Amino acid sequence: MALCERPSERWKRWIIAEPFAALLVSFSAMWLMRYVDPRFSWLLEASSALLAVTFYVQSYLILREVRRGNGRPRDPGNWLSHPEWVGPARHDAEACSVQILCFSTLSCRAQASAWDRA
Numbered sequence: 001m002a003l004c005e006r007p008s009e010r011w012k013r014w015i016i017a018e019p020f021a022a023l024l025v026s027f028s029a030m031w032l033m034r035y036v037d038p039r040f041s042w043l044l045e046a047s048s049a050l051l052a053v054t055f056y057v058q059s060y061l062i063l064r065e066v067r068r069g070n071g072r073p074r075d076p077g078n079w080l081s082h083p084e085w086v087g088p089a090r091h092d093a094e095a096c097s098v099q100i101l102c103f104s105t106l107s108c109r110a111q112a113s114a115w116d117r118a
Contacts, residue, residue, distance in 0.1 A: 001058050004065045015058055022051035 001016055029044035 001062065004061055006065060007061060015054060015061075018054045019051055022047045022054070026051070 032040035
């Protein structure tokens with residue numbers, strides 16, 4: 001997320017930090033429900049919902065950057081070489097693409113080296 005180009009720095013910081021805060025609030029809410037009062041369940045529900053929304057926003061922003069591509073020709077063996085994935089030149093979109101590949105495949109190093117050769 002930090003390598004994506006589109007969101008402003010302020011939004012990037014919030015989108016990156018919010019899941020950590022929501023996780024802390026979720027575990028605190030579980031403790032409060034058990035040892036203080038079961039009515040704190042609304043806090044767990046709210047923090048979990050906010051965590052889910054943030055996850056979907058992060059996924060959308062990263063996939064949008066990947067879809068735009070970086071305008072460089074792709075390796076024919078690369079799964080990103082499909083015409084839909086090639087878009088206007090973007091420097092940080094490649095870094096964002098590498099971030100997605102690192103989390104989604106085991107061949108992140110192979111993909112990154114293929115881009116270095118291109």
